[in-house]
Amino acid sequence: MLPILIQLSDSRQLTISKKEVLRYLGVKESNDQLDDLIEKAIDSVHSTVSLKASYIRVPILVEGEEVDFGFDKVKSQSLAKNLKECKEAFVFVASLGVLNDKAIEKNFKLDRLNGAIFDCVSTTLIESFCDYINEYFGEKNVLRPRFSPGYGDFSIEHQRSILSVLDAYKNVGITLTDSLMMIPSKSVTAVVGIL
Amino acid sequence: MSVLTYLKNNFLIFDGGMGTELQKKGILPGECSELWNKEHPEVITDIHKGYFSAGANVATANTFGANSLKISNVEEIVTLAINNAKNAITKENQFVALDIxxxxxxxxxxxxxxxEDAIKIFSQTVIAGDKAGADLIIIETMSDPYELKAAVLAAKENSKLPIFATFVLDATGKxxxxxxxxSMVALLEGLGVDAIGVNCSLGAEQLKLFVPxxxxxxxxxxxxxxxxxxxVVVDGKTFYKQSPKEFALAMGDIAEMGARVLGGCCGTTPEHIKELTNVIKTKKAKPIEKKNFTVVSSYSRSCCFNAKTVLIGERINPTGKPKLKEALRNQDFDYIIKEAIGQEEHGANILDVNVGLPEIDEELTLVRAVKEIQEISTLPLQLDTSNPIALESALRVYNGKALINSVNGKKESMEAILPLVEKYGGVVVALTLDENGIPDTAIGRFEIAKRIVEKAFEYGIDKKDIIVDPLCLTVSSDKNAPKVTLESIELIKNNLGVKTSLGISNVSFGLPQREVVNSVFFSHALQCGLDAVIMNPYSELMQKIYYAHNTLMGLDENCQEYINFASNNPVVDSKTTNNSTNITLDGAIVKGLKNEAQKCAETLSVDMNPLEIINNIIIPALNQVGEKYEKGQxxxxxxxxxxxxxxxxxxxxxxKLGENDSSQKGEIVLATVKGDIHDIxxxxxxxxxxxxxxxxxxxGKDVSPESVVECVKMSGAKLVGLSALMTTTVPAMEETIKLLKKENPATKVMVGGAVLTEEYAKMIKADKYAKDAMESVRYAQEIYK
Structure with missing residues (x-):
């Protein structure tokens, strides 16, 4: 069961919705000045990312509140509910790469507002990359909504086994701190049930 | 025969994947493969035997992850692994590599x-492997140059074995x-690694593109x-595995290109190595050419000294810069970082970093400055210090091959600096002065340069890694000084075959309108073939000369760089720029108009008391904004x-306030708690x-409870603000509060962060939960009423 890599060389083919960026920024009403800064950040984020992902397709067994992935057993009511009718699932990890973290830091040091905006633009982009991966999975399968460790009662402890089975350090460049944070910060692990 | 002797005239064939073979033998996903050295030694030896009989010269011992982060008994496992590999040897010219x-x-x-912790971890593995009798060390699958440097230093400091090092490239070649x-080659060659290359990640067909x-x-x-x-799925297209024949065919091409050490990584089997050996048999190993590039590097890019003069930004040097001096005294590294980024944006190729001030600890400050700058800037650095201890510490943590400023012709200097260049790599600037001072003739300076080059050779430092600075004295004290310097550049370049560098600004010391003198001198030096210049990147005049010179000398294809420079720096007509608006300072702050705020502040501060401006204009404007924010407007x-x-x-x-800054309202210590790495x-x-x-x-972030307490004691702060982003780091927050309350019971603690709530804050005994920045201001004002 080798993980399969996904690379996307041009991030410009992904959409970054300004509305989403504003939502992450916590802004209800925008203005021209802010719109302008967001557009600039959207334009500059692409040169800071290297889009990579790694995935496997595994048989799963859902019993009560427990989901058995083979490489790990997860006790979670919300996940079990999400995967109730599934016999298989995709497990993936996706990331914008470590240079994006550096770029966020640099932007923030130069100008705090631009840093905050750049951060939210990056978050929107990684979500958009996950959507792209979902679409790829969905070409030949009917899928459940993706579900990540940390949602509901799906403990982020499971980040460890997921990253390990996906060989995430070697394939995507992701490491985990002792407090279970992923580096680079714009990284997502998720499970997608197959109906 | 040693492995390096064998490599002189032959291809050296490495084995293929260990993981792939172990899977065939039944290892389970997630099982620690290094422990199989102890549990199934015969299986490991069999795998090595398979590769040796397929034609490999090197068995990579099963020690890839044998480090103290993953296993507890490093020495035992490494020893067993080396022995398992040695037991597979059947004839001459079969070697065992300690794998890191x-x-x-x-x-x-x-x-x-x-x-330094990474170095310690690697050192343990190196010591065990060296003792167990490995023939060489292969450091592989490294994707971070910094970690690679740590591993190489660990190998150099604990063993005399040959060091091979390979890194991982992605599909973009980075x-x-x-x-x-x-930049990877510059770093590794600087560190004195014996063979350099790539492994893993891509197939032979894809890697082939980057081999030349x-x-x-x-x-x-x-x-x-x-x-x-x-x-791999690249841009929606799927690529599949390579058969042994396809693999070997691509490897044959790679051998033709001049690669000398060939083998496989993930997914390759003895079959692949057998086919590879067959293909290689018909090829002749190409001789290895010495390259004569003078090159320095940062973690991400290299800077080569060739036709175009390299610009070294001089702004991070406290001499004659009161603001930088103050920043250094206050350990205000944000100021230094901004100076670094500013110079980078003004076209500097390398940044000089000099933090020498008598009243600060130069070693600690230089190390911190290097770390802070290399976190943000991508430029290579010139480490500028006369203190060898500070230099060594900075070279250690520097992420790349540094430019070192400097060594000189004094015996003491050469004996202190050259061994550091040898150990850590780097290009060293050699100043043409010695025990007798600076010679006043070009030939005198040439002689010193020659002596330094010869001495460096004794330390194994190549001429290409030396840049001579013939020094530039002040024209106002010696009218012939600039001429001698220019003559020296030519003499040294032409007769010693080394690159040259020069600090320009000194020439005009004591004169009015120094920039004019500096710029003309710069122009002459460029004409003499100066390879690098230490200058002020903000000087428009020097920039203009630089771009025009490159264009005139045929160094600028289609004049493109000059045109870009000119269009980014249009000539400004001073008559049309005076369009002052009627905005006030408080209005500018409320609306967030930076340029206007700057102008208003400048105008106001001419005849208004600074404290009055702060208390009567700025703070009320901020309050207005703060209130709007709190109301959700x-x-x-x-x-x-x-x-x-x-x-x-x-x-x-x-x-304007200068030293009598009495605007301070009180001290506050802020930290993101231990284990938490996000601090926006x-x-x-x-x-x-x-x-x-x-x-x-x-x-900063990832701060231990002890550091927080120490800072509170040092600063006398009455208030501490702690942030945590994840449920997994809230315990660290609790621990910090506990220690603070024990050591400094009077200190108040406010907390915030994504996962915190009022309730949670109470539970961990914080004094205040601040839901946002404004609430923390209000609380701080309460504490310091």
Whole structure:
């Protein structure tokens, strides 16, 4: 069961919705000045990312509140509910790469507002990359909504086994701190049930 | 025969994947393969035997992850692994390599493993492997140049074995951290590694594209150990695995290109190595060419000294710069970082870093400055210090091959500096002075340069890694001084065959309108073929001369760089720029208009008391913004816009306040707790607090409870702000509060962060839960009433 890599060389083919960026920024009403800064950040984020992902397709067994992935057993009511009718699932990890973290830091040091905006633009982009991966999975399968460790009662402890089975350090460049944070910060692990 | 002797005239064939073979023998996903050295030694030896009989010369011992982060009994496992490999040897010219893979943790600043801790971890493995009798060390699958440097230093400091090092490239030809091939080669050659190359990640067919780049940059044998092609989906298209025949065919091409060490990585089997051996049999090993590039590097890019003169930014040097002096005294590294980025944006190729001030600890400050700058800037650095201890510490943590400023002709200097260049790599600037001072003739300076080059050779430092600075004295004290310097450049370049560098600004010391003198001198020096110049990148005149010179000398294809420069720096007509608006300072802050705020502050501070401006204009304007934010009429971005604008106004006014700055409202210590590595939220709180006049001691992220307590004691702060982003780091917050309350019971603690709530804050005994930046200001004002 080798993980399969996904690379996307041009991030410009992904959409970054300004509305989403504003939502992450916590802004209800925008203005021209802010719109302008967001557009600039959207334009500059692409040169800071290297889009990579790694995935496997595994048989799963859902019993009560427990989901058995083979490489790990997860006790979670919300996940079990999400995967109730599934016999298989995709497990993936996706990331914008470590240079994006550096770029966020640099932007923030130069100008705090631009840093905050750049951060939210990056978050929107990684979500958009996950959507792209979902679409790829969905070409030949009917899928459940993706579900990540940390949602509901799906403990982020499971980040460890997921990253390990996906060989995430070697394939995507992701490491985990002792407090279970992923580096680079714009990284997502998720499970997608197959109906 | 030793492995290096064998490599002189032959291809060296490495084995293929260990993991792939272990899977065939029944290892389970997630099982620790290194423990099989103890549990199933015969299986491991069999795998090595399989590769040797397929034609491999090197067995890579099963020690890839044998480090103390993954296993507890490093020495035992490494010893067993080396023995298992040795037991497979059947004839001459079969060697055993101690295999060192990445720790699996990213180093600071990208991750949270300390550089020195990484060296310690690798050292343990090296010591065990050396003792067990390995023939060489292969450091492989490295995607972070910093971790690779840590591993090489561990190998050099604990063993005399040959060191081979390979890194991982992605489909764009860069490492995960964005380093290009040239910078990786510069780093590794500088460190004195015996063979350099790539492994893993890509198949032979894909890696082939990047092999010529490595060979063109490298003066040592090149290693290529690809995958057998992992399944990859690139831009929606799927690529599948390579068969042994396909693999060997591509490897044959790679051998023709000049690679000398060939083998496989993930997915390759004895079959692949057998086919590879068959293909190689018909080829002749190409001799390895010495390259004559003078090159320095940062973690991500290299800078080569060739036709175009290299610009070294001089701004991070306290001599004659009171603001930088103050920043150094206050350990204000943000100021230094801004200076670094500013110079980078003005076209500097390398940044000089000099932090020497009598009243500060130069070693600690230089190390911190190097770490901070290399976290943000991508430029290579010139480490500029006369203190060998500070230099060694800075060279150690520097992420790349540094430019070292400097060594001179004094015996003492050469004996102190040259061994450091040998150990850590680097290009060293050689000043033409010795025990008798600076000779006043070009020939005298040439003689000293020659002596330094000869001495460096004794330390194994090549001429290409020396840049001579013939020194430039002040024209106002010696009218012939600049002429001698220019003559020296030509003499040294033409007769010694080394590159040259010069600090320009000194020539005009004591004269009016120095920039004019500097610029004309610069132009003459360019004409003499000067290879690098230490200058002020903000000097428009020098920039103009530089770009025009390159264009006139045929160094600028289609005059493109000159045209770009000119269009980015249009000639400004001073008559048309005076379109002053009627905006007031408070209006500018509320609306977040930075330029206007700067102008207003400058105008106001001419005849208004600085404290009055702060208390009667800036603070009320900020209050107005703060209230709007609290009422939900504006949002975080607008709050930040105003805060940044206020900061600009503050900076204008602070210059007037100077030493008698009595605007401080009180001290606050801020930290993101241990284990937590995201600090944007805390940084926002910091800027707002500073706006309101508080002196903030920002300890950064991943801060231990002890450091917080220590800073509170040092600063006398009555208030501490802690942030945590994840439920997994809230316990660290609790621990910090506990220690604070024990050591300094009077200190108040406010907490914030994504996962915190009022209830949670109470539970961990914080004094205050601040839901946002404004609430922390209000609380701080209460404490310091």
């Amino acid at each position: 893979g990445p720790t699996g943790k990213l180093l600071k600043p990208l991750g949270n493993l300390e550089f 490492t995960l951290t964005g380093a290009d091939v040239e 780049k490595i060979i063109n940059a490298s003066s040592v044998p090149v290693i290529v150990n690809p995958n057998a092609g992992m399944p 504006i949002f975080l971005p607008q709050l930040l816009m105003s805060a940044d604008t206020a900061t600009i106004a503050f900076n204008v006014i602070k210059e 939220g805390k940084n926002i709180v910091k800027v707002i607090l500073e706006n309101y006049g508080f002196k903030v001691y920002d300890l």
